[in-house]
Amino acid sequence: MFNRQRIEPQPGQESVWDYPRPPRLEDTNKHIQIIFNDIAIADTHQAKRVLETSHPPVYYIPPCDILIEHLVLMPHSSWCEWKGRAAYYTVLAGEKQEQNAAWYYPAPTTEFADIKDYVAFYPHLMDACYVDGEKVQPQPGDFYGGWVTSDIIGPFKGGAGTWGW
Incomplete structure (x- = not known):
């Protein structure tokens, strides 16, 4: 059984177990970069992040800071x-x-x-994703798109044995 015991954050760290449910949206001025095939397809200081209990943050990047010519709309959708x-x-x-490596909400709630x-963007499908120069680790599993950095503490939902949380 996977341990879902909250890890106590150190100064300067956040625990995903302190994030709310329902999730919260907040602005961030952290420097977000996404590299794919040696191209910086996204680079911004104007991202927004979604924080949800048991999940590392998911970063949403404004279209003006993305090389949109590298994105092809797909028929796939999710709810x-x-x-x-x-x-x-x-x-x-x-x-x-x-395929289906990035998503957006054309008419969000x-x-x-x-x-x-x-x-x-799913970080596990990109060559590298960075938050303030730190290369992120993908959230465990391949369903969620959270970005794990050294200032984010788990355990995280998504890996084997965590679906029942």
Whole structure:
């Protein structure tokens, strides 16, 4: 059985067990970068992050800070009880592509209206994702898109044995 015991954060760290449910949306001025096939396809200081109990933050990037020509809209969609229906992009650069590697909300719920058309990326499908120069680790599993950095403490939902949380 996976241990879901909250790890006590040190100064300067956040515990995902202190994040709210339902999730909260907040602005961040941290420097967010996404690299795919040696191209910085996203670079911003204007991201928003979604914080939800047991999940590392998911960063949403404004379209103006993304090289949109590397995103191809896909027919795939999913539903979030908090944010609404998500649409997906395949990320494409040169001969390299990752299908359904990024998503956005074209018509989010009222509470998440500020992320309309902002794009989130699965870090495990990109070459590298950075928060203030630190390379992130993907949230365990391949369903959620959280970004784990040294200032975020778990344990995190998503890995084997955590689906029942």
